[in-house]
Amino acid sequence: MRIGLLGFGVVGRGVYDIVASKPDIEVVKVCCLEEVSLPDAVVTKDFNDILTDDTIDTVVEAMGGVHPAYEFVRAAMEAGKHIVTSNKALVASCYDELLPLAKEKGLKFRCTAAVGGGIGWLSEVERSRRVQTIYQVGGIMNGTCNYILDNMTRLGLDYNDVLKEAQALGYAEANPSTDVDGIDTWHKVILSSNIAFGVSLNRDQVPVAGISAISAADVENFKAHGYVCKLISTGKHLDGKYSVYVHPTLVKSNALEANVPMNYNLITLVGDTSGRMSFYGQGAGRYPTAYNVVQDLVDLLEGRGFYSTYGESVDVDNSEALTWYVRGSWPGAADETWGDAVIVKNVSVDEMHAWRKENPGVFIAAIAE
Amino acid sequence: MRIGLLGFGVVGRGVYDIVASKPDIEVVKVCCLEEVSLPDAVVTKDFNDILTDDTIDTVVEAMGGVHPAYEFVRAAMEAGKHIVTSNKALVASCYDELLPLAKEKGLKFRCTAAVGGGIGWLSEVERSRRVQTIYQVGGIMNGTCNYILDNMTRLGLDYNDVLKEAQALGYAEANPSTDVDGIDTWHKVILSSNIAFGVSLNRDQVPVAGISAISAADVENFKAHGYVCKLISTGKHLDGKYSVYVHPTLVKSNALEANVPMNYNLITLVGDTSGRMSFYGQGAGRYPTAYNVVQDLVDLLEGRGFYSTYGESVDVDNSEALTWYVRGSWPGAADETWGDAVIVKNVSVDEMHAWRKENPGVFIAAIAE
Numbered sequence: 001m002r003i004g005l006l007g008f009g010v011v012g013r014g015v016y017d018i019v020a021s022k023p024d025i026e027v028v029k030v031c032c033l034e035e036v037s038l039p040d041a042v043v044t045k046d047f048n049d050i051l052t053d054d055t056i057d058t059v060v061e062a063m064g065g066v067h068p069a070y071e072f073v074r075a076a077m078e079a080g081k082h083i084v085t086s087n088k089a090l091v092a093s094c095y096d097e098l099l100p101l102a103k104e105k106g107l108k109f110r111c112t113a114a115v116g117g118g119i120g121w122l123s124e125v126e127r128s129r130r131v132q133t134i135y136q137v138g139g140i141m142n143g144t145c146n147y148i149l150d151n152m153t154r155l156g157l158d159y160n161d162v163l164k165e166a167q168a169l170g171y172a173e174a175n176p177s178t179d180v181d182g183i184d185t186w187h188k189v190i191l192s193s194n195i196a197f198g199v200s201l202n203r204d205q206v207p208v209a210g211i212s213a214i215s216a217a218d219v220e221n222f223k224a225h226g227y228v229c230k231l232i233s234t235g236k237h238l239d240g241k242y243s244v245y246v247h248p249t250l251v252k253s254n255a256l257e258a259n260v261p262m263n264y265n266l267i268t269l270v271g272d273t274s275g276r277m278s279f280y281g282q283g284a285g286r287y288p289t290a291y292n293v294v295q296d297l298v299d300l301l302e303g304r305g306f307y308s309t310y311g312e313s314v315d316v317d318n319s320e321a322l323t324w325y326v327r328g329s330w331p332g333a334a335d336e337t338w339g340d341a342v343i344v345k346n347v348s349v350d351e352m353h354a355w356r357k358e359n360p361g362v363f364i365a366a367i368a369e
Numbered sequence: 370m371r372i373g374l375l376g377f378g379v380v381g382r383g384v385y386d387i388v389a390s391k392p393d394i395e396v397v398k399v400c401c402l403e404e405v406s407l408p409d410a411v412v413t414k415d416f417n418d419i420l421t422d423d424t425i426d427t428v429v430e431a432m433g434g435v436h437p438a439y440e441f442v443r444a445a446m447e448a449g450k451h452i453v454t455s456n457k458a459l460v461a462s463c464y465d466e467l468l469p470l471a472k473e474k475g476l477k478f479r480c481t482a483a484v485g486g487g488i489g490w491l492s493e494v495e496r497s498r499r500v501q502t503i504y505q506v507g508g509i510m511n512g513t514c515n516y517i518l519d520n521m522t523r524l525g526l527d528y529n530d531v532l533k534e535a536q537a538l539g540y541a542e543a544n545p546s547t548d549v550d551g552i553d554t555w556h557k558v559i560l561s562s563n564i565a566f567g568v569s570l571n572r573d574q575v576p577v578a579g580i581s582a583i584s585a586a587d588v589e590n591f592k593a594h595g596y597v598c599k600l601i602s603t604g605k606h607l608d609g610k611y612s613v614y615v616h617p618t619l620v621k622s623n624a625l626e627a628n629v630p631m632n633y634n635l636i637t638l639v640g641d642t643s644g645r646m647s648f649y650g651q652g653a654g655r656y657p658t659a660y661n662v663v664q665d666l667v668d669l670l671e672g673r674g675f676y677s678t679y680g681e682s683v684d685v686d687n688s689e690a691l692t693w694y695v696r697g698s699w700p701g702a703a704d705e706t707w708g709d710a711v712i713v714k715n716v717s718v719d720e721m722h723a724w725r726k727e728n729p730g731v732f733i734a735a736i737a738e
Contacts, residue, residue, distance in 0.1 A: 018500065018642055118643040120496065127489065130667045131387065131660055256649060259628045273387055273656040274487040278649035280625060287642040291500055298499045 001025045001301055004050035004081070005041070006072055007063035008032035011086050011113070014290025015060055016041070025297050028056060047072050051079055058300060060293060061085040066093050077101050077109075082305070084296040086113035086289055092187035096200055099310040108305030110296035115141060115188040118288025119281040120295060121267050125196045126306045128271055134196040136270040138234040141188040143263030143283040144172045144179035145211050145231040150261055153228055158216045171263055181210035182246045185233050193235030193244050196269065198311040201244060205316035207353035209247040213363040218327060221338045222250055228258035229365055241317040245349050248365035250325060255368070318349035328362025331355075343367070370394045370670055373419035373450070374410070375441055376432035377401035380455050380482070383659025384429055385410070394666050397425060416441050420448055427669060429662060430454040439463050446470050446478075451674070453665040455482035455658055458547075461556035465569055468679040477674025479665035484510060484557045487657025488650040489664060490636050494565045495675045497640055503565040505639040507603040510557040512632030512652040513541045513548035514580050514600040519630055522597055527585045540632055550579035551615045554602050562604030562613050565638065567680040570613060574685035576722035578616040582732040587696060590707045591619055597627035598734055610686040614718050617734035619694060624737070687718035697731025700724075712736070 003019070005012055005027050012032065019025045020040070029042045029050050036043055047068075050056055059076040061083065063069045069090045073083055074097070083102070085091060091098065091111045102109035112122045128134055140146050144166060151162045163180070166172035178184050186208040190201055211231050222229050227250035235244045251257045256278060260266045265283030270276050282288035299305075326334075327341035334342035341363075349366075356364050372388070374381055374396050381401065388394045389409070398411045398419050405412055416437075419425055428445040430452065432438045438459045442452055443466070452471070454460060460467065460480045471478035481492045497503055509515050513535060520531045532549070535541035547553050555577040559570055580600050591598050596619035605612045620626045625647060629635045634652030639645050651657035668674075695703075696710035703711035710732075718735075725733050 014642075022500075119646060120493065123496070124489065124493070127492070127664065131391075131663045254628050254630075256625065256628055259623050259625055261623075271660075273383075273660040275651045275654070275657050276649075277488060277651075280645075280647035280649065282644045282646075285644070288644050291640070291642040294500045295496065 001058055001297060002056050003027045003297070004053065004056040004059045005030045006047070006050070006059060006061045006069070008034055008036055009062065010286045011289045011293065012062035014286035015062060015293045018287070018290050018294045019297070022294070024301060029053060051075055056081060058082040058084065058297070060297070061087055061090070062293065063087065064089070066090055070094050073098065074101070077105055077107055080105065080107070082108040082300055084293055084300065085111050086293050087111070088114040088184065088187040088191055092191045092203070095191070095194055096313070102305065103310060108300050110299060110305055111191070112296050113289045113292035115192055116265050116267050116279065116281065117283045117285060118291055119265060119267060119279045119283070120292055121279055122192065122195055123292070123295065124279065125192065125269060126309070128269060128274065129196070129198070129309065132271040132273045134269050134271045135238055136234070136236045137192045137196045137268070138189055139232060139267040139278065140230055140257060140260050140265050141233055141267060141283065142179055142185045142231060143265060144176065145185070146260060146265070147171045147263040148180070149211060149229055149231065152214070152216065152219050153223070156216060156219070159212070159214055180212045182208040182231060185231060185246045189233035189235050189244060189246055193242070195306065195309050196235065197237045197242065198309045199242070199314045200311060201242060202313065202315050205318070206244045206246070207318065207349065208245070209353060209356055209364055211248055213361065214248065215363070217339060218341065218363060221341060225338060226253050227251065227367070228253050230257050230260070232257065242314055243318055243320050243349070244316050245318055245353070247353070250365050250367045252368070321346045321348050323367045324352055325365045325367060326362065328359055370427055370666060371425050372396045372666070373422065373425040373428045374399045375416070375419070375428060375430045375438070377403055377405055378431065379655045380658045380662065381431035383655035384431060384662045387656070387659050387663045388666070391663070393670060398422060420444055425450060427451040427453065427666070429666070430456055430459070431662065432456070433458070435459055435462050442467065443470070446474055446476055449474065449476070451477040451669055453662055453669065454480045455662050456480070457483040457553065457556040457560055461560045461572070464560070464563055465682070471674070472679060477669050479668060479674055480560070481665050482658045482661035484561055485634050485636050485648065485650065486652040486654060487660055488634060488636060488648045488652065489661055490648055491561065491564055492661070492664065493648065494561065494638060495678070497638060497643065498565070498567070498678065501640040501642045503638050503640045504607055505603070505605045506561045506565045506637070507558055508601060508636040508647065509599055509626060509629050509634050510602055510636060510652065511548055511554045511600060512634060513545065514554070515629060515634070516540045516632040517549070518580060518598055518600065521583070521585065521588045522592070525585060525588070528581070528583055549581045551577040551600060554600060554615045558602035558604050558613060558615055562611070564675065564678050565604065566606045566611065567678045568611070568683045569680060570611060571682065571684050574687070575613045576615070576687065576718065578722060578725055578733055580617055582730065583617065584732070586708060587710065587732060590710060594707060595622050596620065596736070597622050599626050599629070601626065611683055612687055612689050612718070613685050614687055614722070616722070619734050619736045621737070690715045690717050692736045693721055694734045694736060695731065697728055
């Protein structure tokens with residue numbers, strides 16, 4: 001297997017390092033903007049050097065972002081190259097463009113590292129579907145949010161102080177919006193649901209609420225009632241309906257999710273024969289993420305791609321009613337008062353997210369049963 | 370694929386049910402002592418009806434126990450049939466007989482459901498080894514012990530009361546020794562270590578201490594110091610040494626292990642690139658276990674068997690020093706006193722297990738770092 005590697009940042013360099021010890025996989029060219037020189041690979045700033053190299057059969061995309069990753073991956077596929085990527089934004093956003101193209105061209109397309117980093121989550125979803133029907137996926141999919149919430153909970157700190165510390169330690173970006181506003185988790189639950197249920201979700205119908213409005217007083221409130229707050233994604237396929245959403249969620253302090261520390265992830269699937277299975281590990285980081293990129297390369301060597309799960313476009317139905325913690329001027333009736341906040345029951349996901357959108361300063365969290 | 374199924378108890382019937390919906394896998398004969406009649410398979414009490422049937426290419430062993438499972442599986446292999454089994458006692462006890470035979474005969478031999486039931490644990494170990502070196506495996510591998518310890522911890526009940534309840538609910542056998550004395554966990558950590566490290570451990574050197582001597586007062590003691598007791602297995606390959614053991618272990622109350630409820634399992638591997646990964650799910654039960662038996666059958670269809678990880682016989686070195694909770698007449702110096710018990714530091718696994726063996730009434734637990 002001869003590889004053209006796009007991007008030589010955190011993940012790309014990790015892939016290069018791990019592949020160095022695998023005799024049947026060779027990184028022959030690396031396309032990146034950084035000035036690096038590598039003993040065993042040609043480094044180029046020009047993607048065409050990879051595109052036009054007929055000896056390269058597989059492109060590993062580790063650049064991140066939708067553009068120009070999309071254009072590069074698409075061109076590589078048009079040129080008959082298999083694809084492995086760790087880029088959740090790319091795969092979630094361009095699912096309907098890339099997956100059918102892979103099918104049409106008879107190419108392998110794998111993206112295990114795109115969700116859960118070091119956890120072989122999508123690979124296990126793929127394995128699971130061989131034997132059973134999956135009806136729920138989701139969990140803690142973003143290490144930055146978990147790091148912030150975990151530190152706020154353990155140390156009683158303010159959101160902004162923890163965010164600054166996370167930025168200093170490299171756990172959060174200078175512009176943290178993709179993580180703290182839940183966009184990263186949103187990409188991951190859409191991708192996970194698509195693969196688990198064999199569909200292509202209407203993304204515009206999947207709502208997301210992040211954690212940036214949470215306060216130390218909220219966390220105190222949760223603690224006083226035996227809860228811990230986590231950013232949790234949910235994708236369900238029950239009774240013919242697809243319910244998919246991302247929002248802060250209060251879980252009992254002895255729930256497995258409540259005890260996920262630091263920047264770890266915990267992702268769960270529920271299937272009709274296995275019951276609940278959860279997967280815990282490093283959701284990001286150089287070697288954990290690169291580990292699953294290389295696993296995908298080994299799967300390619302063994303002839304496996306999972307584009308075959310690509311399925312029809314489906315609508316999302318978030319009419320499910322939940323119980324919510326709401327801090328802000330909730331206009332409806334309240335069932336309980338917790339400090340500055342209220343608990344409201346039987347409000348649908350659609351209704352609560354719509355209200356939040358109109359009232360940007362509020363903080364909402366669903367309360368897990 | 371044409372299957373002869375040995376055993377039609379909890380797991381065997383589950384396999385039969387799941388396979389019914391898979392067109393490429395057919396259970397053609399079932400060997401069991403129960404009186405059952407099945408629409409799509411011949412039922413026989415005579416194993417020879419399966420052994421001599423040349424149309425059967427694969428034997429699924431779901432009888433449990435070492436004998437006559439060993440004789441049946443061995444004979445089936447001599448006759449050129451592939452093997453899938455969920456029987457940890459069989460595989461752990463007869464590793465050196467069965468695995469080399471599979472290799473010699475060019476047969477597939479899989480046993481994913483033998484550890485962790487519904488969790489695809491051994492399958493993930495196999496996958497992991499394709500890319501990285503695993504240096505630690507282990508965790509909560511026995512649902513019965515976890516059920517008992519969890520109920521003692523949550524409800525403050527006595528060991529015997531919880532055991533009786535577990536027996537009434539079917540979570541514990543009438544003779545619970547295999548579970549509560551740690552034998553089941555012992556089989557599972559030996560098998561996991563063998564496959565993860567590619568060796569055959571000297572089983573006689575792997576010590577085991579179970580939970581049957583634990584008291585409600587011990588549990589109170591743990592709680593007062595912020596700990597929860599779990600039966601935890603450990604298999605490590607570090608610095609050329611194999612350290613493998615099973616004993617009750619005190620973990621901090623916010624550790625993931627501490628929050629594993631009921632009869633669930635949580636099994637962990639640590640690898641040189643992925644870091645820590647943990648797997649949570651139903652460690653037993655009809656459909657979860659049968660689910661992974663059928664996963665193995667699908668792997669066989671795809672040409673995968675993992676007998677190739679069979680490796681050389683190695684000694685175990687349990688000279689590792691740990692900190693222990695000891696209730697009983699510990700003869701050495703104590704570092705702390707917790708109620709009736711003492712905390713002793715820097716005592717090796719070998720020494721503590723040897724002392725316990727001489728003093729059967731005592732209760733020991735290692736304290737996790």
